[in-house]
Amino acid sequence: MTQEASMTDRIHGKPIDIAKLKQPVLSDIRGHLEKIERIVHYLSEKETAIEQESCYICDNNAREHLVDIHGFNYVTCSDCGHVYTTRRYTDDAIRRFYEDNAYWAKVTYANKETCQYRRENVARPKVEFAERYLSNTRGVWLDIGSGIGDIVSVAKERGWQAVGLELSATSVEFALEVFGVELQRQTLDEYLDSNPGIIGELSVVSMIGLLEHIVDPMAMLRRVRSALRAGGGVMIQVPNAYSLTTMIQETSPENVFRHMSPIEHIMLFTESSLTRALELAGFEIVAHWYHGLDVYELMVNQILNNSRISSSRLYRALVEAMNDLQMVIDKRELSDRIICVARVC
Numbered sequence: 540m541t542q543e544a545s546m547t548d549r550i551h552g553k554p555i556d557i558a559k560l561k562q563p564v565l566s567d568i569r570g571h572l573e574k575i576e577r578i579v580h581y582l583s584e585k586e587t588a589i590e591q592e593s594c595y596i597c598d599n600n601a602r603e604h605l606v607d608i609h610g611f612n613y614v615t616c617s618d619c620g621h622v623y624t625t626r627r628y629t630d631d632a633i634r635r636f637y638e639d640n641a642y643w644a645k646v647t648y649a650n651k652e653t654c655q656y657r658r659e660n661v662a663r664p665k666v667e668f669a670e671r672y673l674s675n676t677r678g679v680w681l682d683i684g685s686g687i688g689d690i691v692s693v694a695k696e697r698g699w700q701a702v703g704l705e706l707s708a709t710s711v712e713f714a715l716e717v718f719g720v721e722l723q724r725q726t727l728d729e730y731l732d733s734n735p736g737i738i739g740e741l742s743v744v745s746m747i748g749l750l751e752h753i754v755d756p757m758a759m760l761r762r763v764r765s766a767l768r769a770g771g772g773v774m775i776q777v778p779n780a781y782s783l784t785t786m787i788q789e790t791s792p793e794n795v796f797r798h799m800s801p802i803e804h805i806m807l808f809t810e811s812s813l814t815r816a817l818e819l820a821g822f823e824i825v826a827h828w829y830h831g832l833d834v835y836e837l838m839v840n841q842i843l844n845n846s847r848i849s850s851s852r853l854y855r856a857l858v859e860a861m862n863d864l865q866m867v868i869d870k871r872e873l874s875d876r877i878i879c880v881a882r883v884c
């Protein structure tokens with residue numbers, strides 16, 4: 540895999556307090572992994588998986604085996620470098636799963652102890668990142684897949700007319716309770732079809748941790764493109780397939796509960812496949828931001844392999860050094876997340 544050199548702005552790193560942000564997971568890693576395995580089992584019992592014959596982005600069917608994780612085969616597209624599972628569940632099956640399993644939203648995002656921290660230290664820098672490259676006039680900002688509404692909450696505070704779409708009832712309730720934000724329980728198509736006046740008027744569309752879940756990312760990007768006004772653009776965050784976390788998970792697939800978690804991420808992007816997707820949909824990337832949780836992944840993996848580590852001096856030293864260590868990974872663009880801003884062209 541090679542990374543294409545490009546003339547975009549390139550930003551690296553974002554300090555976070557991992558112990559604070561991931562406390563619900565860190566306090567019981569083994570239990571968390573077992574729950575993920577149970578969810579995989581739940582879906583395989585209740586739903587029928589369908590085959591994914593070709594690449595979601597370039598439609599090429601040539602591919603190479605990457606790794607098997609919890610019974611799913613991840614492959615790399617020979618053309619654009621996109622990584623995806625050869626089997627997946629339908630949108631409806633995934634929606635049924637999220638409706639029946641409020642646990643997922645609670646442990647990862649909708650956790651009261653971490654939500655204010657997440658708003659200030661995760662959502663706010665992302666909103667400010669998009670503002671640097673997209674129009675200064677505060678128009679309509681549409682956030683698709685809003686989760687607990689942290690992006691919408693920050694964008695509103697900063698003067699945008701922010702609208703958030705979120706399908707999970709648990710998350711919608713939570714957003715209202717903690718941030719006073721009213722999210723719409725609609726898909727993008729439902730929202731645009733019921734608000735035709737907004738088409739061609741959107742200034743910013745954000746999709747944070749969204750495209751890797753959905754079965755037709757190209758259709759979504761094209762629909763978003765058609766709804767943006769001239770000068771508008773998107774901010775997109777996706778998991779990076781060409782990352783240290785991927786390499787860790789390739790070597791210990793039995794320990795995977797995030798990133799290449801097949802029920803959650805049916806695909807992962809490379810900078811090359813993300814660029815291809817955006818160009819095909821009519822966008823031009825203006826900035827990349829690499830940051831990730833690869834050192835966290837390394838630690839979690841060590842703990843799962845050796846339970847003595849979680850109460851060790853090694854663990855405490857790594858937690859203290861985590862931001863510095865992660866910055867080295869981010870500068871090498873081996874971090875497990877890519878965020879980009881792209882303008883309509």
Ligand SMILES: [Zn+2]
Pocket residue numbers: 594595596597598599616617618619620621812
């Ligand atoms: Zn491809």
